[in-house]
Amino acid sequence: MKFEAVTIKDIAKALGISTSTVSRALRDSYEISTETKQLVLECAERLNYKPNPVALGLKERRTRSIGIIVCEIANPFFSQVINGIESIAYDKGYNVIITQSHESYEREVEALQFLSSRSIDGLLVSASTETNDFSHFKELSDKGLPIVFFDRITNAINTHTVMLDNFKAAYLATEHLIQNGYTRIGAIANSEFLSITNERMAGYYEALQHHNIVPDEGLVSHCFYSGLDASEIDDAINKFFASKKRPDAIVCFSDKLTIGALSSLKRRGIKVPDEIAMAGFLNYTFAELLDPPLSVIVQPALEMGRDATELLLQLIESKRPIQTFEKRLLAPQLIVRSSSLPKKKS
Amino acid sequence: MKFEAVTIKDIAKALGISTSTVSRALRDSYEISTETKQLVLECAERLNYKPNPVALGLKERRTRSIGIIVCEIANPFFSQVINGIESIAYDKGYNVIITQSHESYEREVEALQFLSSRSIDGLLVSASTETNDFSHFKELSDKGLPIVFFDRITNAINTHTVMLDNFKAAYLATEHLIQNGYTRIGAIANSEFLSITNERMAGYYEALQHHNIVPDEGLVSHCFYSGLDASEIDDAINKFFASKKRPDAIVCFSDKLTIGALSSLKRRGIKVPDEIAMAGFLNYTFAELLDPPLSVIVQPALEMGRDATELLLQLIESKRPIQTFEKRLLAPQLIVRSSSLPKKKS
DNA sequence: TTTATTTGTGCAAACGTTCCCGAGCTAATG
DNA sequence: CATTAGCTCGGGAACGTTTGCACAAATAAA
Numbered sequence A, B: 001m002k003f004e005a006v007t008i009k010d011i012a013k014a015l016g017i018s019t020s021t022v023s024r025a026l027r028d029s030y031e032i033s034t035e036t037k038q039l040v041l042e043c044a045e046r047l048n049y050k051p052n053p054v055a056l057g058l059k060e061r062r063t064r065s066i067g068i069i070v071c072e073i074a075n076p077f078f079s080q081v082i083n084g085i086e087s088i089a090y091d092k093g094y095n096v097i098i099t100q101s102h103e104s105y106e107r108e109v110e111a112l113q114f115l116s117s118r119s120i121d122g123l124l125v126s127a128s129t130e131t132n133d134f135s136h137f138k139e140l141s142d143k144g145l146p147i148v149f150f151d152r153i154t155n156a157i158n159t160h161t162v163m164l165d166n167f168k169a170a171y172l173a174t175e176h177l178i179q180n181g182y183t184r185i186g187a188i189a190n191s192e193f194l195s196i197t198n199e200r201m202a203g204y205y206e207a208l209q210h211h212n213i214v215p216d217e218g219l220v221s222h223c224f225y226s227g228l229d230a231s232e233i234d235d236a237i238n239k240f241f242a243s244k245k246r247p248d249a250i251v252c253f254s255d256k257l258t259i260g261a262l263s264s265l266k267r268r269g270i271k272v273p274d275e276i277a278m279a280g281f282l283n284y285t286f287a288e289l290l291d292p293p294l295s296v297i298v299q300p301a302l303e304m305g306r307d308a309t310e311l312l313l314q315l316i317e318s319k320r321p322i323q324t325f326e327k328r329l330l331a332p333q334l335i336v337r338s339s340s341l342p343k344k345k346s
Numbered sequence C: 001t002t003t004a005t006t007t008g009t010g011c012a013a014a015c016g017t018t019c020c021c022g023a024g025c026t027a028a029t030g
Numbered sequence D: 001c002a003t004t005a006g007c008t009c010g011g012g013a014a015c016g017t018t019t020g021c022a023c024a025a026a027t028a029a030a
Helices: A008-015 A019-026 A033-048 A051-061 A076-091 A105-117 A134-143 A164-180 A195-210 A232-242 A255-268 A301-317 B010-016 B019-026 B034-047 B051-062 B074-090 B105-117 B135-143 B166-179 B194-212 B230-242 B255-269 B300-318
Strands: A067-069 A093-098 A122-125 A149-150 A161-164 A185-191 A221-222 A248-254 A275-283 A295-298 A325-332 A332-336 B063-070 B095-100 B124-125 B145-149 B161-164 B185-190 B220-223 B249-252 B277-283 B295-296 B327-330 B331-336
Touching: A008 A033, A008 A161, A008 B194, A019 A033, A051 B051, A067 A076, A067 A105, A067 A301, A076 A093, A076 A301, A076 B074, A076 B095, A093 A105, A093 B095, A105 A134, A122 A301, A134 A149, A149 A301, A149 B255, A161 A301, A164 A185, A164 A195, A164 A248, A164 A275, A164 A295, A164 A332, A185 A195, A185 A232, A185 A255, A185 B166, A221 A232, A232 A255, A248 A255, A248 B220, A255 A275, A295 B230, A301 A325, A301 B145, B010 B019, B010 B034, B019 B034, B063 B074, B063 B105, B063 B300, B074 B095, B074 B135, B095 B105, B105 B135, B124 B300, B135 B145, B145 B300, B161 B166, B161 B300, B166 B194, B166 B277, B166 B295, B185 B194, B185 B230, B185 B255, B220 B230, B230 B255, B255 B277, B300 B327
Parallel strands: A067 A093, A067 A122, A122 A149, A149 A161, A161 A325, A185 A221, A185 A248, A248 A275, A275 A295, B063 B095, B063 B124, B124 B145, B145 B161, B161 B327, B185 B220, B185 B249, B249 B277, B277 B295
Antiparallel strands: A295 A332, B295 B331
């Protein structure tokens, strides 16, 4: 089952001219007469000619496609980011090739292998949670492959990065709970390997300190696999409840963790916010439909995808090597709902 | 910023042999001596040689990439389908190139243009809601491009299709409400242009008829843009409440509509299920966290993606044209929660 | 020894496109 | 009339790979 396309040769044969003339006519070269151009254009139209990007890629040593590595497509945050990436890429005539690491270092390396063997022009990456060695990226980057990191970035490689102002986001969420009267605030975060985790935790601690609350290590849990496995989150909640003094609020530092924590609390029959208040990162548009409506930190995911893609294309299309790189920070948005209602005096 | 790859030529030069020998050695051809093979393999390893798929694509007239057209990536149903597609494609060494129609016929045609000009080996499509003319697909299909339709399919083109047993799904949801004592059941569905809409509506009517309930046209609403615009759904709900007799239950025939309807009812301050019960299609894993926990029809989205991809690859890799096509139907799953509790006698 | 067969290797064409180089033509200049 | 410049156009190499064919060397058979 083969599908034969019209080539420049077919046009040349039909018109009795050379392929070079056809090529030049199609590219509107100055050295072709207007009549010939007219003829070629018309013939191309008639035969429904489409340039073959594979041949072009071979000739020009570029494929007009960019690779993406994220942990999971089905995560709404990432699907929104991809949406942003796709919109810019499409406008500029680029394909996107999407791969998933499923939070596994090994699969990330595999995906990278796959993409680099497909000769992509550039790469957009949000690292897997297991990744703390970035040498596989570094190697390609050193060879000249343009890479832009977003969300989960690294400082090990000198390139553009785009991410949320994670410190501020976590600070906002934590301070909001404090201002509503909560003092024992449990935190559930991703793996400590992730850059974003540490920034978010820093924001959390800073908010506590600013309001003179002494942090309690019994109230901090890390989920190594980002809550991919529900039991991780149950364990985190269990730890809180095993603590000498139960927390009166929980803040969750990723989408999956927020949903997972709510689910876990429900299964335990704990009332939110009466028994425990909640706030967390969540990029679902319908957080207000949950029971209870959740107070959330929303990330500008679409914008993140767009920004990262613009920076990448800039890298790809630049004539000379770029030396100075941008570290773009995006602003989070706090939306207050009833999961974090002011604490009732008891 | 160019990124130079190692070619077969480099190996040939390094070893002082011809490129053909290298090529054959790498493909483990029987006509190359074991020692030469050893030498070449070792050298390839050392130089970190990766075959250039672009050159290969040109030579073999295939790109090992398949195109996808869906209406929206950020829709969880579709991101789950894509997940399924990606898993199979990746295993077989294919790229996927994803495009979105955003429910617009025009953008669908554009996406198709884009994909076909990128010389893909095959195409997976779920049509946009505006599409009732499939000639753009027909044209490419006739030229020999393998296409498989999933979810929103068409009978205008003779090829493999994969979709939910939509009739059964709608029947199940509707009958469930009837069995729980509801008799005036409003239906919110997508555009009548979509094949799946009509099948779902047929299931709805059949369930009513089977239980001797006379359908009421005042209780049926179609959202042309699949609820992409929230006001569409508000209008549908308004229509129900303007009806002589209000419905006592609502069934929604797509994910977006289900979420939209719940949101709309909440804004009006209507209690579910006390004032009106609900059931609908929904592929969110956490439908149980909503207020109220929703009774839903879940589609095997991952499986749909996998099946469609397997059928497509079968089409692509088949030596001779395939004449008999499969119309695969997948089974829906009904999950009952409290949004459709048995009606209280009043 | 000659002939046939096997084994290992290289040459060159092909895929579709671009682009350097040069050729033929007309018209203008000296 | 000879030279040059400007305008069109064609030839052919190149991008990286595969593959049919030819050829040389080695071995086996006659």
